[in-house]
Amino acid sequence: MQTSEKSDTDIRFVCRGTFVHSTAEEALQILEDALLGVDSKGKIAFIGEGKDLQKLSESFGFCSSAVTQLRQHEFFMPGMIDTHIHAPQYSYAGTALDMPLLQWLNTYTFPVESRFQDIEFAKKVYTQVVKRTLRNGTTTACYFATIHTDASLLLGQIANDFGQRALVGKVCMDRNDGVKYYRETSEESQEETYRFIKELLNKKYPLVKPVVTPRFAPSCTETLLAKLGEMAKNNKLHIQSHISENLKEVEWVKELFPNSESYTDIYHKCNLLTDKVRAQSRLRFTKPLVKCECLHKIRQTVPDALQTIMAHGCHLSDEELVLFRKTGAALSHCPNSNISLCSGVLNVRNVLNHKVKLGLGTDVAGGYSPSILDAVRRALDSSKVLTIQDPEHKTLSFEEVFRLATLGGSQALSLDERTGNFKVGKDFDALRVNVAAPGGPIDLIQSEKPQILLEKFLNLGDDRNIVEVFVAGKKVVPFSEP
Numbered sequence: 032m033q034t035s036e037k038s039d040t041d042i043r044f045v046c047r048g049t050f051v052h053s054t055a056e057e058a059l060q061i062l063e064d065a066l067l068g069v070d071s072k073g074k075i076a077f078i079g080e081g082k083d084l085q086k087l088s089e090s091f092g093f094c095s096s097a098v099t100q101l102r103q104h105e106f107f108m109p110g111m112i113d114t115h116i117h118a119p120q121y122s123y124a125g126t127a128l129d130m131p132l133l134q135w136l137n138t139y140t141f142p143v144e145s146r147f148q149d150i151e152f153a154k155k156v157y158t159q160v161v162k163r164t165l166r167n168g169t170t171t172a173c174y175f176a177t178i179h180t181d182a183s184l185l186l187g188q189i190a191n192d193f194g195q196r197a198l199v200g201k202v203c204m205d206r207n208d209g210v211k212y213y214r215e216t217s218e219e220s221q222e223e224t225y226r227f228i229k230e231l232l233n234k235k236y237p238l239v240k241p242v243v244t245p246r247f248a249p250s251c252t253e254t255l256l257a258k259l260g261e262m263a264k265n266n267k268l269h270i271q272s273h274i275s276e277n278l279k280e281v282e283w284v285k286e287l288f289p290n291s292e293s294y295t296d297i298y299h300k301c302n303l304l305t306d307k308v309r310a311q312s313r314l315r316f317t318k319p320l321v322k323c324e325c326l327h328k329i330r331q332t333v334p335d336a337l338q339t340i341m342a343h344g345c346h347l348s349d350e351e352l353v354l355f356r357k358t359g360a361a362l363s364h365c366p367n368s369n370i371s372l373c374s375g376v377l378n379v380r381n382v383l384n385h386k387v388k389l390g391l392g393t394d395v396a397g398g399y400s401p402s403i404l405d406a407v408r409r410a411l412d413s414s415k416v417l418t419i420q421d422p423e424h425k426t427l428s429f430e431e432v433f434r435l436a437t438l439g440g441s442q443a444l445s446l447d448e449r450t451g452n453f454k455v456g457k458d459f460d461a462l463r464v465n466v467a468a469p470g471g472p473i474d475l476i477q478s479e480k481p482q483i484l485l486e487k488f489l490n491l492g493d494d495r496n497i498v499e500v501f502v503a504g505k506k507v508v509p510f511s512e513p
């Protein structure tokens with residue numbers, strides 16, 4: 032039994048039934064007839080066994096008749112984590128998948144993103160994407176917005192209003208010859224990033240934080256990359272970007288940055304590859320360069336901050352993966368996008384063997400689905416394609432991919448002290464799954480064991496099976512009436 036130290040904890044609710052989750056040791060751990068209590072702060076207060084109901088209700092002071100009992104074909108799993116999604120691109124998700132990356136960006140992406148100067152349009156799309164992802168079980172999302180500061184702040188507000196845990200990035204790009212009207216000057220990009228961070232932190236949203244977001248090396252000058260690296264380092268902020276998604280992109284980066292040893296080296300030289308473990312020792316010796324009293328103070332209350340997450344990495348060399356491991360930077364695997372834009376196939380097994388942190392991403396709209404369940408299936412398919420090409424390749428199991436969608440994502444975003452699995456003291460971010468939901472996509476022929484129920488849900492399920500979604504102990508799906 033796991034319990035928090037204090038038994039005077041105020042219990043908000045208690046659930047009893049099957050809980051499935053991942054730990055460092057086990058990709059899938061199943062807790063049958065478990066009892067889990069959530070305290071008034073939305074944190075997990077205890078995890079015990081059903082047979083201990085009486086003892087737990089006495090020590091935690093809750094009424095044993097008020098326990099929510101799950102049914103046989105139901106289980107709780109950790110909320111899923113989308114480590115890479117472009118919120119504005121949700122407006123054209125499911126279309127425009129007929130070109131490779133660089134043409135796709137110029138033809139579809141940049142013209143659409145430029146529309147987000149219009150705050151009403153932004154409000155409509157951002158409300159839809161937050162609701163759609165929550166309904167599909169994404170309790171944490173790491174969002175790219177656009178270059179527009181006010182619309183990006185609005186995305187943070189909407190995620191907060193609907194109760195989604197989110198990292199939100201105002202996109203930075205001070206070069207874009209393809210679509211010249213969609214870019215900033217270097218100064219604008221720096222000043223607006225600073226304003227975005229300051230204003231978002233000032234809102235003190237409990238679950239929504241800013242992330243420094245250079246779009247990718249080809250759309251940023253080295254000066255801008257270095258300034259953003261400095262800003263992130265001195266203020267302990269998350270960083271996100273793209274890396275080695277497509278071979279033409281990799282070639283282009285070589286031309287644009289002839290003095291760098293590799294794509295990864297460019298970001299590394301600009302202090303854009305990091306995690307909080309490595310940063311903590313460095314921070315003792317550095318002073319914030321961005322001098323702002325309030326930013327400095329608020330920073331102290333953001334214990335999870337500082338982690339780099341790079342999307343894709345399909346074409347990284349082993350040397351580059353070693354640099355990821357050394358710096359603690361993480362990768363977001365976006366298999367739907369990688370296939371849809373014919374970008375490449377990431378060898379996840381090789382990334383894991385290099386002990387690089389890795390989560391799953393939808394990469395809407397390069398990936399056409401906003402659901403992490405789809406990312407799970409595409410990740411399994413991609414791994415099988417590698418096995419077809421090389422029978423020696425060790426295919427990922429569904430349990431391993433389940434871990435990537437939950438605990439792996441939380442580690443890749445350095446949010447694993449708060450979310451990712453069921454541990455006492457973590458926030459209760461969870462999905463109540465009914466595999467036999469009436470009108471749903473799954474027929475159960477007989478009673479099945481929890482492992483089979485999870486496998487069926489991952490392969491066949493959809494939002495009809497996700498009957499409730501909790502973030503930090505608050506029920507956020509079904510949506511409450513405004």
Ligand code: GUN
Pocket residue numbers: 117132136140246247273276368394397
């Ligand atoms: N590289 C730079 N920008 C983008 C983007 O919006 N989507 C994807 N998939 N790759 C990118």
Ligand code: FE
Pocket residue numbers: 115117273342394397
């Ligand atoms: Fe992307």
